[in-house]
Amino acid sequence: MAAVPEDLRGLQAALVEREREIAKLKSQINNLKGRGSCDQLLDEGVPVCEQREKVLALPRRTTLSRDQIGRYSRQLVLPEFGVQGQLRLANTAVLVVGCGGLGSPLAQYVAAAGIGAVLHVPRGRLGLVDHDVVEVDNLHRQVLHSERRLGWSKARSAAHTVEQLNSDVDCIPYHLELCASNAVELIKQYDIVADCSDNVPTRYLVSDACVLAHVPLVSACALRMEGQLTVYCHKGGPCYRCIYPDPPSPDTVTNCADGGVLGVVPGVMGSLQALEVLKIAADMNSSYSERLLLFDGLSGRFRTVRLRGHQKHCIACGDSPLIPPLPDYESWCGTTANDKCRHLMLLNKEERIGVQDYKEVLDKGKPHLLLDVRPAVEFEICHISHAIHMPLEHLEMRNHQAVENLQELVLQEISKLPSNNASLPVFIICKQGNDSQKAVLLLREFLAAEPVTLMDIQGGLTAWAACVDLTFPQY
Structure with missing residues (x-):
């Protein structure tokens, strides 16, 4: 019988060792399957x-x-x-x-x-x-x-x-x-x-x-x-x-x-x-x-x-x-156990309007003002083209110049209304529909002397992007 080459004996020994390791691993797998x-x-x-x-x-x-x-x-x-x-x-x-x-x-x-x-x-x-x-x-x-x-x-x-x-x-x-x-x-x-x-x-x-x-x-x-x-x-x-x-x-x-x-x-x-x-x-x-x-x-x-x-x-x-x-x-x-946005309920339903109803206001060309109350950094990310930027922070701080500018703008728009219009609709929008409600409460005071109807847009720009303009960015 011919002698088995040294290299072959080494490979056979290695194979036996690997088979033992495989058997050992299979045993461990079976033990852990439970x-x-x-x-x-x-x-x-x-x-x-x-x-x-x-x-x-x-x-x-x-x-x-x-x-x-x-x-x-x-x-x-x-x-x-x-x-x-x-x-x-x-x-x-x-x-x-x-x-x-x-x-x-x-x-x-x-x-x-x-x-x-x-x-x-x-x-x-x-x-x-x-x-x-x-x-x-x-x-x-x-x-x-x-x-x-x-x-x-x-x-x-x-x-x-x-x-x-x-x-x-x-x-x-x-x-x-x-x-x-x-x-x-x-x-x-x-x-x-x-x-x-x-x-x-x-x-x-x-x-x-x-x-x-x-x-x-x-x-x-x-x-x-x-x-x-x-x-x-x-x-x-x-x-x-x-x-x-x-x-x-x-x-x-x-x-x-x-x-x-x-x-x-x-x-x-x-x-x-x-x-x-x-x-x-x-x-x-x-x-x-x-x-x-x-x-x-x-x-x-x-x-x-x-x-x-x-x-x-x-x-x-x-x-x-x-x-x-x-x-x-x-x-x-008083809050949820996640990092999702909370939905506040600060206004009566009569003081709020859905995004699709606001889209109907736009389609019919009804005179109104749209105020975007998000911070400047968010307004820069995206906004509805005709929106007027009025950060909630300015209202909360009672920024005299900002409030005065808003009052002048409202008076200008009121002067353009047909004589049969009783008041100017002012819609307020934010990202989720929370800050806009806070803004409505403040604007009641600042615009109390003017013939305006204040309305919060429910769901804000998030709802606008989901239900009206699917191309509008979400962030």
Whole structure:
């Protein structure tokens, strides 16, 4: 019999080794099938309590593989971090509430760092909660998503990006609205929560649930060119209610849809939020427990202010807590748990007109004035060609020159009316139909002496673009 060449023996040995590895991987897959894939959990609605029992029973990982040492080598060599820090990340379960502008960099950085990275069986994991879908106006700041995923669940889109970034991460998307009935049970499954929701009702809900579940909370927010970051419920520190026992008035709350945000600002804050999550997970000291980081993107400045500590009279974490039960947070805060525009109802229906009815006024050539009360920066983006710009801010500040100019304009238009016209119709428009109602209330005073009929256009330019002029830009 001819001798087997050395090269062939080497290839045969390598093949045997690969077959063993394949068999081992198949065994791992079979063991994990009971837990379900990310998409299965998302689409089939696996109850969170059942998921918790299956995951938390798994053992902790105590070693790193050769591939993991290579992958995480740049952070393994940090004296403050090391192998033990990496193992702590791998065995930590982090829940990200909100997969938007803040959650995008946070989820990517904690996944890239190895939170919940699988070796043989997972102990840690990364949960992603969001009930919204991807829209085109998200993409300038929500970098987890893409044009191809418009209409996708944000939780599913985020999980898809995370799994492409680090396939070792045990990633669980939850396409659901966090509420009083599910928050505590879900948060109990995790070691750290990152609140990236950026709305008031959810901040209170998540903080209260973290108090009940004894889980630290890393919270951030971003608006316009500014951001804030702090840590709650950590090592005896305060909860959100300790600092803000009562919610702000809904009229004083601005969201990204109304106030705007430069996309990189939530990117900065979400990255800093990820840093705090990793430090807590690796058992390093948190920088912002009982401290608030303030970021001014316009000046490029950071500063830190000290917050008051745990309050013994706090109704959530104090000596005699009144929670549970968890309240109806939207009713209590007077606003919705999302970043969508609120619709105010300040006027009677007789003082409002729909966009299609206003289009009929235009088509019939009826004399009138159209006042656009948006800020100058929004008026420059787009406006109806015959609209007169009269910013609400000028009316609220009682700008004498602006009011006088408006009164003169109204008198000029009244003088042009046929003698049988009793009054001049003045229509007021804004982006969504909220500021225009506020303007009507102010104009009642400023034009009280003039024969005018003031009407707010319902839904504003958003409704105009959706129902009348489909070519009109939406922003």
